[in-house]
Structures are given as C-alpha cells and as structure tokens.
Amino acid sequence: MIDPYEVLGVRKGTSKEDIKKAYREQAKKYHPDQYGDNPLKDLAEEKMQELNEAYDYLMKNSSSSSSSSSSSSYGSSTDYNSSNNYGSSSNSDYTNKDIYQSIRMDLNSGNLASAEQKLGSMNTKTAEWNYLMGMVHLKKSWHDSAYNFISKACSLEPTNIEYRRSFNELSTRNTNYRDNYYGRRNRDSDMGNMCLNLWCADSICECLGGDLISCC
C-alpha cells in the first residue's frame, strides 16, 4: 500500500491548500500529454493515476482525521474507483448527469444544434462538459476547437478512459492518413528488400541444418 502523502510529497497533517498546490505541481510534471510518443508516457500515465488517487483520497479524508493512512486501507477502496468513472464526483455532477445523458442522446441522433444549446446553457464546465463540447465540434468539423476541448477534458480527468481514447483517436486518424503518403515513398526499394529477406531466411535455415534455397 502506498502512502498518499508520500505520493504527493507532503508531510502528514498538511492543510488542504498545500495539498492542492503540491498536486498541481506534480501533475504538471507528470501529465502524459507532454510526453507525446515517448515511451515514458506509459510511466507518466501510471504516475498520474497514482497522483489522482492520492489527491482524491486526501481531499476526502484529510479533514476528518490526520492519521488516516495508518488505519483505513486506501488504494483498495472500491467505492472510490467506481465513483471516479463519472465526473469529479462532486454534488453538482449528480444534477447534471441527466442533462449530460440527454446531450449524449442528441449527439447519437445527430441533433447537434440541441446538444450545443444545452451545453451552452450550463455554467459548470466539468471534464465531461468539455468532452461533450469536443464531440459536438468534432461533428461540426471544427477540428481545432474539438482538439482543445477534448484535451482539456483529458487534463481535467486524466484517468477517464473514454476521454483518453477519443483523444488518442484524433492523432491516430492523422497518422494513418499521413502514412498513405509516406508509405508509398519507400516502395521502390521493395524488390531489393525481398532478396535480402530471402537471403536471411536461407542463412537461418542453413544454420539450423535445413536449406531454403538449394543452389546457395
């Protein structure tokens, strides 16, 4: 079990304000978005998740008791995990849930105007709000703002798989499209490549006692 105080790098009994500050600093350091395709990204994502869990836990419990880490088993608390899938688990979220649901329905049926109008009338801009707004703009082909909204949603709630998947999809589409063009460029060397591959295969076969191409 990891000590949430240790994760955030603060001492036990630190005030909420300081915890928030520490969280922000750490989150900036480890936010996966800045790593691009770097292999460190996975590590950062893991670390980010730890940070979020620790932060949520401390925010909930630091006021009730200062020695919480010794008794309760944080990390295995399942109720925490389940609530995290939906919004930031604040009260306003429950009242907004219905609206979000109807916006999702609008999006599915293609009623963009209604979805956009509902989103526009809301005051609290949670991660889900940003995500849905991003989806609306995506359908409108407003690619720049769609990207901004979805990445905002991801940074507000880095653990949400739905947001992250949509965000990744944005760049995968482009990579696939670019590959059409760049892939063709290397095709000229294909014949040479094939010979080389055959030769390699033959050598390996011979090493193992067999023979793929008998004449050499």
Add this chain to the structure above:
Amino acid sequence: MFGYVTPCKMELKIKDYEKFKAYYCGLCRSIKSSYGQLPRLTLNYDMTFLAILLDSLSEDKYNFTKFSCAVHPLKKRLMIHNNMALDYAAFCNTTLAYYKLMDDVYDNKTMKSKVFSLFLKNYLSKSKIEYTEVINYTKEKLSLLSTLEATPVNLSIDELSHVFADLTGFIVSFYYKDAPFKENLYWLGYNLGKWIYIIDAYDDLEKDIKSDSFNAINSLFNLEKLDFKSFSKIIKPRINYILTTCAEQCLKNLNSLPLIKNEDILYNILELGLMEKMNRVFNESDNIDNLKGVEYKDDRSI
C-alpha cells in the same frame, strides 16, 4: 487563394494524367463558350477537381475531342466537352473569381482589379437561371467573410474558416442537391474549403507578415507580434494538425460516395495530392525529396 487541389503527379497513371488534363482543357473551353474570353484567365485547378468530382457521380460517358489550344498551338490535345459538370464548374469558377475580385477592389482599390471586375460582371449575367441561388449565396458569404476578416476579434480559427468552408460545401453539394449522398458531398466540400482557406493563409504567412497585410493565421494567433521565423515554429504543429484532419475527413467522405468513374484521380488528389501540398508548404526550405521533390523546383505540379 486557389490552385492547391492538384493530383500528386508522380503517383498518377498516364491515362489518369491525360484525363485530368482533358478535364482542365474542357473547363477552359467551357468558360470560353459560356462566358467569353476574359474569364478564362481565372481558370484554376480547384475547379478542375470540382468538375472531376461531380462528373464521377454521373453516368454520362466521356466525350473526348481532339483540338489545338491557342496557348499551346503546336500540339493536339484531348479535352472533354459537352459535360454538365464541367459547365457547372465553369460557372462556379467565374462566380468565385468575380466576388473574390470585388473583395480585392474594396481591399486595396487597385485599378487593375476594378477594371477586371467590371468586365467579369458583364460575363456573369450570362449564367443560367437555376444557378442564381449559388450566386446569391456566394455573394452573401464572401461579404460576410470580409467583414469578419476586417475585425477578427475573439474569433477562433474554426469560426473564421467556417464561412469559406460552408460556402465550398454549399457549392459542391448544390449540383446534386436532391441526391441521397448530398450530406457526404457537403462535408467533403466543407473540409476541403477549410483546408484551402487555412493552407492559403499559411502559405502567404511570411509574405503577409513582411508587408503587414491581413492574414487569418497571423491575426488570430500571433498576438505577440513575433516575426515569421519564430512564429511559424510555434504555430506549425497546430496548423499541420488542422490541415491533416481536414484532408483526412475529405477522404473519409469520398469513401462513402457512390463513385462511377474517375476513382483513381480522386483518390490520388485527396490521399496524396493534398499531403504533397502540405509537405511543400511546411518544408519550403528543405524540400530536396527523392522523386516527390522533383516537381517542386518550378513550383507547379502540373
């Protein structure tokens, strides 16, 4: 603003290359026969793409004729004629050119554009009655665009480019306004229009910063008034993202169209041609590319 939508010549089959040229010549001829000599000067590749795209959805047979061109008198060339899609593209070419010129008349008040636009106005009155809606729409949207461009405060690039994108979508889908695939045509046009608007702005960025004239990208993003070199370094990935997404969406919509002919040319243009243009615009300085780079030397792909 025009001339970015061209095939990637190196990957085109000879027959498709000839076909593309035949459409191009056909468009030129169609402009001449319905509007006159002068509007021919406004001929551009984007409208050739429009003709090819719209014609690919109709079952008409190709109508090739041999002719000799006044600009290149020695060689006999092929062209396509008596084609509805070509006539529509010729009409759009003239309309867009006219209103674009009107814009320039307000913008820099040069004598040249004034005189030219006066002539074009005459020609435009010859267009068919069923296309009047397009003329009105173009007029309305382009004037809206120039008001937005005059005071681009608190606008996002999506809001600004929406006007031209929407106009392009309208023009592309108007020809098949009752067909079931109208939506796909609209979104193809929408994304292509946005792509044209933004790549044009980026292409002119250096020149516009130097001469201090309006540039969409510069006035929306360059709030600190950086010089071209440092600004383009910052903005390049973002513009690249937007352009690639637009192009990708064009291709996606093309996939859902019931194409009857011209498939190879259209895929070549939207899959490779657009990428090639982006490559050229983004890597202006270092474009010694094997094979694909050959044609950049004279800055024209065909």
